[in-house]
Amino acid sequence: MNIYVLMKRTFDTEEKIIIRDGEVDKEGAEFIINPYDEYAIEEAIVLREAHGGEVTVITVGDEDAQKELRTALAMGADKAVLINLEELEGPDHFTISEAISSWLADKDVDIILGGNVAVDDGAGQVASRVAEKLGINQVTTITELTIEDETVKIERDVEGDIEKIETTLPLLVTCQQGLNEPRYPSLPGIMKAKKKPLANVGVNELEMNEKELTAKTKTIDRFLPPPKAKGKILEGDIDQQVNELVHLLKNEAKVI
């Protein structure tokens, strides 16, 4: 089975984030594999263990993303591909998905797994766009996956409820929490990872035309949510408090 995983290197949203001039400060941030993509990597390895074949992890990013690719290899993936779009001006979800699709275009794909969303921008666009471009089936936010020959049985999370779906390969799925417990890379896995192939692919190696290379959106600014202001405790009897509350909502918060 030819298994592909789409992985993103993101900053750890649980750690402190500093923004300078509309960019996340890379020096101060901790970088990780997007947690949802970890489910995708784990599921890919489980699929290979059950059906044989090969797991290739793809990321779009700069040289630093090699670290996360090596981690995926240490977990058990077989190959890694780093698509470097640094030459492009501000690639967006569209350009990134076009780049991945064109790299995948001549590959014999059985299944592609991605995360449900990336925790940094929460867009959830890239994987779905890739499926559209390649013209294959797609199911998002999956929590269970069973493959028997060409038939694929899936459970997906719909706002807390479960939807059962049957579809066929080739297929793209995005993974949701609950699908599995991602493994820690083992020590021997880490040592073997450095011997596994990691290919660097530049823009000129992809067959992309001008339109596909041009981003459709532009990020104007990035900023942190304003620090939470101190709460206000209203005083007096209930009537006084209600009057004060209405007054504040009208004149200060201006919501009514």
Place this chain on the structure above:
Amino acid sequence: MNFELTNEQTMVRDMVRDFAQQEVAPKAQELDRSAHFPEETFHKMGEMGLLGIPFPEKYGGAGADNISYMLAVKEIGRACGGTGLSYAAAVSLGASPIYYYGTEAQKEKYLVPITSGETLGAFALTEPNAGSDAGGTETKAILKDGHYVINGEKCWTTNAQYSKTVIVTAVTGRDSQGKNIISALIVPTDAKGFTIRNPYDKMGVRASNTCELILENVRVPAENLLGDPKSGFKQFLFTLDGGRISIAALAIGIAEGAYEKAKRYAQERKQFGKRIVNFQAIQFKLADMAMEIELALNMVLKAAWLKDNRKPFTKESAYAKLFASEMATRTCNQAIQIHGGYGYMREYGVERMLRDAKLMEIGEGTSEIQRLVIARQIGCDSL
């Protein structure tokens, strides 16, 4: 010269950190209270290959370097000092001597089960009447009909109850100058006449298994002798040199844990209308802690690097152990101070760290012995 960790070293550190924070740290407080050995944790560590980090693949290891191993010890120690001690003892004291001095057959039989996590390993040197002065070993092993018959008593052997074999040092004869010849023997823990108990109520590292060993006419085949029969003493000095780096790494882990708690607490706690981290007296404490932790880590990495590159590291491992262990005690002590009365309460977890850290100044050679080693290394004996 390059101060950056390699990709693999970073990955090992991050992986062990994740594991330790998720699986070890939440148990530390309870393990300390109950003095319970976390067998389950060691099964997982074995599966992940942590028990064989610095040994070649052909002996079931991961084929990584000592730097990676030290980073792993540090991360486990940051989560739980007792778990960290048993981990460091299994690798540095239980497995290392077999790897460095064992025959191929011994490695196959005794090293692989440790590196693969099937069992832990232990090294029994200390006796009730022979601590710092290991030359005063009283346990005797007499060779008779192709078997050693061992009699004696060992104390404070880490991990013995969870090990299939223990390396026991014993007097096997006298040299031409009449001095005791001390050898190391691999003794199966289920041998007849071998009693292992853990009667100690320890101040710290309580999750670690610490045992008393009684050997009464324990017979092991002559082939269980480890390494050169005449240089048992030299062998365990080398073993301890390596072990000392791991104790230093463990001390740094404990200190890091205490420093992080203290820093967080200082940012939260308010007195006199300010967060206490705004008081210079507290800032200076945190500054000292951060600096000393980094200095100790640099020394550990250097000592491990020397070992990895097969250069002498006796002096550097003593530097690392001495500085890191005393630093850890200072750091944990100041971490309690920053916590004030709360720090004196078990619930806050820093008092445990001080109790754990103190052992680092005693085990695998006390601070005084480290100073003796250093003094000898810098040539004081010949002045």
